[in-house]
Amino acid sequence: MTTPPGLLPQRDDEIRRDRLIDLLAQRWIRRLVTLRAPGGFGKSRALAQAIRDNASDPTGVDVHVRCRRSINGIAALANAISTAFDEPIDDGGDVSALARQVAELMSSLSPQQVCLFLDDVHEIEPSGELDGFVQELLDWIPFNGHLVISGRSLPQLRLAKLRAGDELVEVDQTQLAFDTQEVEQLARHHGTDPARLAQAAGWPAVTRLRVAARHDASLEFMIEEVIASLAPSQRLGLATCVIVGAASHELLRSIVADCDPDTLLTDIPLVSADDDGALIAHDLWRDALERVVDDDEREQIARSAVDAQIERGDPHGAVDIALNNGVWRAALPAMVGALDSLDVNLELGQLDPWLAAQPCEANETP
Numbered sequence: 001m002t003t004p005p006g007l008l009p010q011r012d013d014e015i016r017r018d019r020l021i022d023l024l025a026q027r028w029i030r031r032l033v034t035l036r037a038p039g040g041f042g043k044s045r046a047l048a049q050a051i052r053d054n055a056s057d058p059t060g061v062d063v064h065v066r067c068r069r070s071i072n073g074i075a076a077l078a079n080a081i082s083t084a085f086d087e088p089i090d091d092g093g094d095v096s097a098l099a100r101q102v103a104e105l106m107s108s109l110s111p112q113q114v115c116l117f118l119d120d121v122h123e124i125e126p127s128g129e130l131d132g133f134v135q136e137l138l139d140w141i142p143f144n145g146h147l148v149i150s151g152r153s154l155p156q157l158r159l160a161k162l163r164a165g166d167e168l169v170e171v172d173q174t175q176l177a178f179d180t181q182e183v184e185q186l187a188r189h190h191g192t193d194p195a196r197l198a199q200a201a202g203w204p205a206v207t208r209l210r211v212a213a214r215h216d217a218s219l220e221f222m223i224e225e226v227i228a229s230l231a232p233s234q235r236l237g238l239a240t241c242v243i244v245g246a247a248s249h250e251l252l253r254s255i256v257a258d259c260d261p262d263t264l265l266t267d268i269p270l271v272s273a274d275d276d277g278a279l280i281a282h283d284l285w286r287d288a289l290e291r292v293v294d295d296d297e298r299e300q301i302a303r304s305a306v307d308a309q310i311e312r313g314d315p316h317g318a319v320d321i322a323l324n325n326g327v328w329r330a331a332l333p334a335m336v337g338a339l340d341s342l343d344v345n346l347e348l349g350q351l352d353p354w355l356a357a358q359p360c361e362a363n364e365t366p
Contacts, residue, residue, distance in 0.1 A: 006066025006119065007046040013189050015044075015182050017049060017176075024050035026169050027115050027146045029060050032138060032162055033151040037173040038269045039225035040205025043150045044119050046176065051117070060113030060146075067123045067151075074098060074133045077124060081105070081116065095129055099136030106145035115146040127289035131155045138162075152229075152267070173269055177202030186211065201270050222284065223291050226269060233258045236301065238268055239293040241281040243325055244305050248278045255304045302327045317324050 003114050012293060024046065029032045044066075051062045063084045075091040078098040082089035085105045106114040116252045124130055134147075134155045149155070162168035178186070179202065187194040190211050202208040205221055227235065237259040244322065249261045261279055264271050270282035289298065302325035309318035326355045 006068075007064055008044050010048075010052070013186070014045075014049075015189075017046060017182065019179070020046045020171075021050050021053050023169065023171060023175065024148070025053075025059070028113055030169050031141060031146060031167040032159075033146075033148045033169040033171065034154055035148070035176070036154050036173045036266065037176050037349065038152055038267060039229075040203060040221060041173050041176040041269065041343060042197055042204040043176065045204075046119055047148065047150060047302065049363070060115060060144075061109055061116050063323050064117040064119060067118060067120045069123050071124055074129050077130075077133070091126055095132045096136050096320055099133050100140050102137055103142055103145065105144035108151075110142065111145045112227065113144050113146065115148060117148045117150070119150050121149055121155065122153045124153075126153065128330060131157065143259055172266065176204070178207055183207060184210035199284075200283065203246075203269050203284075222269075222288050222316075227288070227292055230268070233260070234263060234267060235292055236297065237261070237264050237290060238281060238285060239298065240301050240305065241271060241279045242285050242289050242292070244321060245324075246274055246276075246278040246280050248276070251305065251308055252279065254308045255301055279291070296326065299327060 024033060027050075029051055035046070047064070051064060054060070054062055063081075065077075065080050065084050066078075067077070071080055074095055075098065078089055078091050078101070081102050082091075082105070087105055088106075089098070089101050089105070091121070093101070102116070118134075121130075134149065135157050135306065138147065138157065159168060178200075180198075183197050186192045186207065187197050192211055197207050197210050200210050205225070209221060229237065233256050236256045237247075237252055240252055240255050240259075241264070252259050252261050264279055266271060271285055272280055272282075274278065274280055285292070293301070298354075302321060306318045306322045307326065309315070309321060
């Protein structure tokens with residue numbers, strides 16, 4: 001059996017990520033492993049390390065398929081899988097028939113354990129046919145078969161039963177991010193300061209760009225790989241998180257009506273939730289904010305956020321947002337509101353920094 005081209009070659013300075021190799025080794029005792037994360041989180045490299053580790057001391061047979069944009073339709077995907085198995089397949093059947101044939105290829109290698117990798121599955125045009133093929137494959141997969149799916153987005157599958165039966169491992173950007181030890185190891189290899197690399201917050205691709213001290217290149221990567229692929233509601237939602245600081249789901253939806261906060265967490269790197277569930281964007285996104293939204297959009301978001309904070313009875317938060325984002329006129333009603341409601345524990349000393357943060361022309365405003 002031959003593995004088709006597509007497995008990433010090993011880098012000269014590659015960090016062996018044992019914790020991910022161990023996590024992916026669970027594929028041999030689970031039916032499905034998924035890796036979902038934005039670009040630059042090392043999904044394909046993690047799979048390549050796991051496959052090479054297994055090759056050195058095999059637990060089973062790994063079959064790797066790198067999905068490419070040239071794979072147009074399920075029949076083409078089934079052909080790519082048959083090439084990886086080095087076995088023919090009849091691509092004239094429907095989705096269910098194709099899935100059963102792939103399952104039979106896995107079963108034919110019994111009693112060996114077999115794991116099929118579908119890497120970069122987001123490169124295939126999303127469709128109900130793709131969802132159905134992968135779901136059928138999971139339904140027909142033999143006792144010796146296992147599946148790993150990796151991509152920026154994944155097929156829509158029925159996963160509740162697999163979760164309940166402990167047959168599923170889900171890996172996201174939290175696990176794929178470099179930890180402190182990995183950052184320090186990379187820094188030692190290149191003779192650079194770990195603190196500078198740590199500014200990338202574990203995002204592997206950005207961390208490597210920081211090795212060369214190329215902050216501008218880090219921003220360009222973020223723009224090309226993430227911002228350019230965001231839906232308008234996600235782009236505005238990300239900007240809201242940056243502008244507000246900690247954006248609750250309610251606040252996000254009041255500013256961007258069709259924003260789904262959950263997709264911001266899954267699809268955008270370095271966006272996390274605090275203990276109350278509010279979304280926080282890493283400071284790297286503040287550096288890139290001007291490429292996320294234009295000046296008019298930023299001002300509109302800031303003003304909407306100020307109004308929302310006033311409406312919810314938080315004048316302090318409204319003033320902070322207004323002054324931090326250059327819409328000081330919007331802060332004036334919030335200041336008055338704070339003075340009118342002393343039960344919000346406004347300290348008189350707090351007025352000084354508020355007034356100092358306003359531009360000089362504010363002093364000429366009645």
